[in-house]
Amino acid sequence: MFSRKSSSHNLLFRKPLTRAVSVPHISTIQEEYDHDELYEPLSYQGVPSASSAPVFKTTPRSFFHRQPIIVVAGGLQWFKQMSRRRKMIIVILCLANFAATVFYSCIAPFFPSYAVDKGATETEVGLLFGCFQLVIFLVSPLWGRWMSKIGAKFLFVTGLTVTGVAAILMGFLEYCPPGRAFIITCFAIRIVDAVGVSAFMTACFTIIASEFPEAISTMFGACETFNGLGYTLGPPIGGFLFQLGGFKLPFFVPGGLVCCCGLASWLLFPSFEDSERTGDLSYGKYFSIPGVWITLMSVFAATLGLGFLDAMYGPHLEGFGISPSAVGAVFLLPSLLYFICAPFLGSFIDRRGHALEFMVFGAIVSGVCYLFMGPAPFLGLTGKLYVLIIANVLLGLGTCAQLIPPFGKNLEVIINAGFEDTFDTHGMVSGALSSATALGAFVGPSAGGFAVEYFGFSWAVTGISAVQLLVTIVTLSFFIFEQRRTRRAIAVFYEDDDEDEDEDEARSLLVTQDLHTFGSA
Incomplete structure (x- = not known):
């Protein structure tokens, strides 16, 4: 460990250049130089932070090279220097969130009254909307627990496909006879839709954490932006499509868009799985x-x-x-x-x-x-x-x-x-x-x-x-x-550092005394 008292050291033992990188979790950080030199990551110092993300320090292999240009995670320069592969992932994630939320919200202007005309009560209409969230609540932890076995890409593509097909099937409810048959069919399609949405949402969050570990909140904010845009534009889009093409069109258009997103993700997404597996994970410990x-x-x-x-x-x-x-x-x-x-x-x-x-x-x-x-x-x-x-x-x-x-x-x-x-x-x-x-x-x-x-x-x-x-x-x-x-952890950290420094100085003093004694003899 380098001493904080750099003035007592010569040039070769000066305090190394450091850079603080704010990320939401611990990960290996490596940066590539123009001369293909790498920063070798030091271990995390073990000081938790309540007000900011963990801080990592990196030490260069040599002290005699140029300092790299620092690119802030989540900034505009970070996005410009991003690879085409990562930009493509961002576009698909945002479009998928937008299309799915448009379908969820576009039925609000016309579907409740249409369901009542088909023989459903207001309570049943409320339960029809409420069961969607209840199914997501029950199923999402299961998707998260089985994510590594199923695969994030497969779960994302399958979830989008199921959601899109469910949306299209909702359009055919126009031909369903009124009464109990209509209500039961609505609940069945809505439950299947919720299972698909829970699958692709859980996979979406996992892909963000795995593919963008340095900008999790930025990516989550971007997806939430398109979620909000879908919820905002969904009702007027649904009302417009209903007036334009009747009952089926508000379901066919968003459903087709969701299916297209699923196809694009299947063709363009890489495999996000890693080789590491953790066998002792449990929600109890979590x-x-x-x-x-x-x-x-x-x-x-x-x-x-x-x-x-x-x-x-x-x-x-x-x-x-x-x-x-x-x-x-x-x-x-x-x-x-x-x-x-x-x-x-x-x-x-x-x-x-x-x-x-x-x-x-x-x-x-x-x-x-x-x-x-x-x-x-x-x-x-x-x-x-x-x-x-x-x-x-x-x-x-x-x-x-x-x-x-x-x-x-x-x-x-x-x-x-x-x-x-x-x-x-x-x-x-x-x-x-x-x-x-x-x-x-x-x-x-x-x-x-x-x-x-x-x-x-x-x-x-x-x-x-x-x-x-x-x-x-x-x-x-x-x-x-x-x-x-x-604060307690930082105090202990610096106290231990001072003790190590004192021990090093004591050893240096003993070595000097021994050399002096040996020279006198």
Whole structure:
């Protein structure tokens, strides 16, 4: 180990050049020089960081070469220098997320009323939408556990194909007889669709972690941008296609686009599997890590609120006497803010870290927004529409801060806890986070409907704010604990370093004395 007191050393023993690389988890870092020289990675120093990603140091083979140009992960220069293979993967991932979410959201303008005309009750229509998220919640951990055996590419391609075929089959429900046959067929297709979506979403997260380990949050933010774009444009696209070509066209167009994405990924994607396998992975060990629950709580709370608003906020706004188009605009504004901020936030976290801080910030902003969106009965703002709209817009920022950081932070936490940075670990994290996302989206409208019916919208949305307050307290407590542990680890690290330096100086002094004695003799 090199001494920090570089002034006491000659040129050959000076402190080596170092470079800090912020990545969301531990991985081997090598950089190629113009002269084909490599930095040999030193071991991670074992100092956990609560406010930023782990820091690695690299030492050059020789002290007499040029210092390389540093390319920041997630930045514009990073994207420009990216290989065509990686750019192609990014394009397919983003298009697949966009097409799948367009299909999911495009049926909202016309399908509920059409299903009622076919003999379904409003409760059955609600269950038809809710079962989609419930199936994803149940199946995603299984995909994550079997990822290394099935293969990420196969799971991604198969999931997209199943989703696209299910979308096309939904278009043929026009020929299904009304009554029980129509309802059962709808549930069967919707469940198959959910299985396909859970497969390709879990594989998508795993591919991001394996292919872009230096820019996980950036890539996750990019995919979330296209997810938000799909949810935003889905309803108007569905309404337009329904008017243009009837019931079948809103299903055939998105379904065909999803199938095309599946075909492109099959033809162009490489194999993402690695040769390392970890046999002792278990969800029991995974869920025993406190940091895992912090990230899952952040995702669950964010999607819980969004699911509640999707089902309950529209009727609440109509009580103010505004038109349906104005209600749609109110829903559009936070989505715009979300998918504009998502890639920038992801890039910032990859470069600077501070994932926990952003999660705390997101929970605080979201909790305050929910208080004013009711508004809470004790605020005395009933009837002020502009307050609701401002809070709804700012909610997009809070949601972004809650959903983008958890994936990279989750992976960092479990690797620091002893998990190996392998394909199996990526699959486990992907499955758990996909499941938490779907659970919030299922519980939000389900429990929210019950709460609105018995307590009213204002008290129900105040309950969502209380959930965000709980998440804020727990995440902030964990952040403070991590900060203290980091300071203790740094203190021990430098204390050990000082002891090693003192021992080296003592040995040098003894050798000098022995040489002096030998020379005198």
